[in-house]
Each structure stands twice: as C-alpha cells, then as structure tokens.
Amino acid sequence: MSKAAVHASQSEQELIKHHKSSILHQPQAVWAVFFACIFAFMGIGLVDPILPAISHKLEASASQVTLLFTSYNAVMAVAMLITGTITSRLGMKNTLLAGIGIIILFCLLGAFSNGIWQLVAYRGGWGLGNALFVATALTAITTLTSGTVAQAIILYEAAIGLGIAIGPLLGGELGAxxxxxxxxxVAVSMLIAFLALLFMMPKPKAAAKPHKKLALSEPFKALKHRSLLVLGITACLYNFGFFTLMAYAPFVLEHMGVDIHGIGYIFLGWGILLAVTSVFMAPRLQQAVGTVKSMIALLGLFGLTLLAMALFVDVKWVVVFGIIFAGALLGNNNTLITTAVMNAAPVERSTASAAYSFLRFIGGAIAPFLAGKLAEWFNSSVPFYVGGSFVLLSVVFLLTNHRAIKHVDELAVSH
Structure with missing residues (x-):
C-alpha cells in the first residue's frame, strides 16, 4: 500500500473516530439544556408511582386520577401550536425560562391542592409550561449542537430517558x-434547571434565533406535507398505548399488591431501558434496518406486548415484564420517529416539532381517561386490549403510507 493510501486511510479513521466522539463534545449551552430536559421529564416519572395514592387520599376514581395526564397532554397539544410563534419573538433562552417558571408555579400549586379537580387544573397549567420548554428544548439542542442533527436528537432522547428513569425512583421514595x-x-429540580439555563445559555442577543417571526398558522401549513402528517398521526395512535401504560398500569400493579416503592422500581427499569436503547441501539437499528422498517417492527412488538398484558392481566410477572420490556421498544422508537420528523418536511425544525407534537399529544390526552373509563365499564384487561389495538393500527397506517416517508432514511444518512 502506498504512503498516500496509508495516510488517507489513517485520516479516514481519525475522521470516523472524531465523528463518533463528537457527540460528547458539545457547547456549554447544549449541556445546560440537556440537564434541564432531565429535570423536566423527571416530572412524568415522579408522579407515576403516586397515582393510586392520590386516588385514595383525594377520594377520586381511577378515571378521575388519569385526568392528570389528560389535562396535561391536552394543554400541551394545543400549546404546541403557539410555541414556534412565542420562540420566534422571545428567543430560545427566554422561552425556555418562561416554560420552566410556569412549571414551577403549577407544581407548587399542585402540591398544596385539596381536591382532584384542582389538581387536574394545575396539571393543565404544568402542561402549558412543559409545552414551551419541550418544543423549544429540541430546537435549542439541534440548533446549538456542534455535531449532526441525528446526534443532537440522540442527546435529547437520552435526556428524556434519564429523566423518566430517575423520576419513578424519586417519586416512589418521596411518595412514601x-x-x-x-x-x-419537581419544583425544586426545575428551579435548579432554571438557574442552569440562566447562567449557562448564551444571552438572548448572542443566541441563535429564527430568521423570521412565525405565524400561528405555520404548524397547520406544515401538516400539508404528507410525510409530517403521516408521522404525526402515527405518533397519535401509538401514544394511546404509551399513555395507557403510563397512566393505567400503576393501578393494575396496586391491585396486585405492589406498593409505591415497587411501582417506582418497576418504572425505573422501564425508564432505564428507554434511555439506554434510545442512545445506543436506535442509531444502530437505523443504519442496519432503516428508520421506517425499524419503527414498524418496534411498534408491532409494542402492540403485541400490550395485548399479552391484557391477556394475562392477573399474572404479575407478565405485567411487570411487559412494562419494563416496553421501555426498550419505546426508547428505540422515540429516537427513530423524532429523527424522522426533523427530516420529514422542508420547514423550520421548530415548526415541524410543533405540528408533530400537536398530533402526538392528542393521543396522549385521550388515552389515559379512556383507559380509566374502560376499566370501570368492563374490566382491567380492556384498556390494554384497546391500547394495543391502537398501536397495531399505527403499524398498518405506516405500511399503507410508506411511500410518503421513505425519503427520511436517505436524509437521515446524509445528516
């Protein structure tokens, strides 16, 4: 081999090595948003183990308690439509800080509420703050990153996974x-996140801002792109399964004799697998199989997992295994579908995120309350049957609309 060839080979290896390690070499601002995301998504897991306790202490039915997820996701879905407009006027840093401030306020109000309907209303306010933060955080990480868009999304999903993983553990301990x-x-952790962003992110003048002020109609216009619409509807359908698992499974575990600590540990396992697979497995699946094919396979397995939980709803090890195993499936799928959304349509990333999240959280708003009501009307297995059926419907929808999104694989490789 010639010296030139050897030199070229060494240069190529160095480039590959740099590319692989560059995900950890990020600006200070990216790490500030990363850790803020962890604290923000701890809020979901922190509340999960205490759902049965809230039901008992506030004398509320399971379906009433699941409204804590419904109000949260419903407000988030609508608020997602205005996040781009607000960010384009306030800038990323100010929008993130405003979102965190709202979360802190409504967490404190929720902590001192004395009735289920008060708590449901305060969770809606929490959803408003979370919408401003979550949509803007994704845009901030992808904008400020020193690596590729795919790497930025991996960081974002890793933060979500870590937050969801740590949350149940703390929720179980604090809930006891x-x-x-x-x-x-949550209020204390978000205060820490607020201070981190305040001092570590660039000042608004120095931070990257959108080139133009976005109109309220932009997300709706973005949904005219069939690829983005297909991914949004897919997320809406599979979120029926996701939030059936999150909002209703704790009640099934409680009926089996699992206490607050136990629920926390089970969802800790779920969150750990979600975090690990979103970072280490999803990129490999994307390269080896492709984004769309991987999503179809993962969602198919998730749907079947929920159906198995429905069939064996009285068998503790099946339900526990199903919850934890679902974490691996959802971790992979969340990274893949978020990457696909960022590459789906020729629109601003913040606009694509807002449009997609609007459809996504509609499913998350309907599913929890529906699951609680189905259990009251029929039995504890029906919510899992319905959730699993919606997830399998998302697979059918992807298969029938494959041509509209097949380009996301090519764009993911180029990015």
Whole structure:
C-alpha cells in the first residue's frame, strides 16, 4: 500500500473516530439544556408511582386520577401550536425560562391542592409550561449542537430517558412520605434547571434565533406535507398505548399488591431501558434496518406486548415484564420517529416539532381517561386490549403510507 493510501486511510479513521466522539463534545449551552430536559421529564416519572395514592387520599376514581395526564397532554397539544410563534419573538433562552417558571408555579400549586379537580387544573397549567420548554428544548439542542442533527436528537432522547428513569425512583421514595412530596420535588429540580439555563445559555442577543417571526398558522401549513402528517398521526395512535401504560398500569400493579416503592422500581427499569436503547441501539437499528422498517417492527412488538398484558392481566410477572420490556421498544422508537420528523418536511425544525407534537399529544390526552373509563365499564384487561389495538393500527397506517416517508432514511444518512 502506498504512503498516500496509508495516510488517507489513517485520516479516514481519525475522521470516523472524531465523528463518533463528537457527540460528547458539545457547547456549554447544549449541556445546560440537556440537564434541564432531565429535570423536566423527571416530572412524568415522579408522579407515576403516586397515582393510586392520590386516588385514595383525594377520594377520586381511577378515571378521575388519569385526568392528570389528560389535562396535561391536552394543554400541551394545543400549546404546541403557539410555541414556534412565542420562540420566534422571545428567543430560545427566554422561552425556555418562561416554560420552566410556569412549571414551577403549577407544581407548587399542585402540591398544596385539596381536591382532584384542582389538581387536574394545575396539571393543565404544568402542561402549558412543559409545552414551551419541550418544543423549544429540541430546537435549542439541534440548533446549538456542534455535531449532526441525528446526534443532537440522540442527546435529547437520552435526556428524556434519564429523566423518566430517575423520576419513578424519586417519586416512589418521596411518595412514601406524602403524595404531595413529588410535586415539591419537581419544583425544586426545575428551579435548579432554571438557574442552569440562566447562567449557562448564551444571552438572548448572542443566541441563535429564527430568521423570521412565525405565524400561528405555520404548524397547520406544515401538516400539508404528507410525510409530517403521516408521522404525526402515527405518533397519535401509538401514544394511546404509551399513555395507557403510563397512566393505567400503576393501578393494575396496586391491585396486585405492589406498593409505591415497587411501582417506582418497576418504572425505573422501564425508564432505564428507554434511555439506554434510545442512545445506543436506535442509531444502530437505523443504519442496519432503516428508520421506517425499524419503527414498524418496534411498534408491532409494542402492540403485541400490550395485548399479552391484557391477556394475562392477573399474572404479575407478565405485567411487570411487559412494562419494563416496553421501555426498550419505546426508547428505540422515540429516537427513530423524532429523527424522522426533523427530516420529514422542508420547514423550520421548530415548526415541524410543533405540528408533530400537536398530533402526538392528542393521543396522549385521550388515552389515559379512556383507559380509566374502560376499566370501570368492563374490566382491567380492556384498556390494554384497546391500547394495543391502537398501536397495531399505527403499524398498518405506516405500511399503507410508506411511500410518503421513505425519503427520511436517505436524509437521515446524509445528516
């Protein structure tokens, strides 16, 4: 081999090595948003183990308690439509800080509420803050990153996974003291996130801002792109399964004799697998199989997992295994579908995220309350049957609309 060839080969290896390690070499601002995302998504897991406790302490039915997820996701879905407009006027940093401030306010109000309907309303306010933060955080990480868009999304999904993983553990421990304690825990963690962003992110003048002010109609216009619409509807359908698992499974575990600590540990396992697979497995699946084919396979397995949980709803090890195993499936799928959304349509990333999230959280708003009601009307297995059926419907929808999104694989490789 000639010296030139050897030199070229060495240069290529160095380039590959740099590319692989560059995901960890990020600006200070990216890490500030990353850790803020962890704290923000701890809020979901922190509350999960205490759902049965809230039901008992506030004398509320399971379906009423699941409204904590419904109000949260419903407000998030609508608020997603205005996040781009607000960010384009306030800038990323100010929008992130505003979102965190709203979360802190409504977490504190929730901690001191004395009725289920008060708590449901405050969770809606929490959803408003989370919408401003979540949509803007994704845009901030993809804009400020020193690596590729795919790497930025991996960081974002890793932060979500870590937050969801740590949340149940803390929620179980704090919830054993009082159901109010996790709400206070979220408020304190978000205050830390607020301070981190305040001092570590660039000042608004120095931060990257959109080139133009976005109109309220932009997300609706973005959905005219069939690829983005297909991914949004897919997420809406599979979120029926996702939030059936999140909002209803704790009640099934409680009926089996699992206490707050136990629920926390089970969802800790779910969150750990979600975090690990979103970072380490999803990129390999994307390269080896392709984004769309991987999503179809993962969602198919998730749907079948929910159906198995429905069939064996009285068998504790099946339900526990199903919850934890679902974490691996959802971790992979979340990274893949988020990457696909960023490459789906020729629109601003913040606009694509807002449009997709609007459809996504509609499913998340309907599913929890529906699951609670189905259990009251029929039995504890029906919510899992329905959730699994919606997830399998998302697979059918992807298969029938494959041509509209097949380009996301090519764009993912080029990015």
């Amino acid at each position: 003291i009082s159901w109010r304690a996790p709400f206070l825990g």
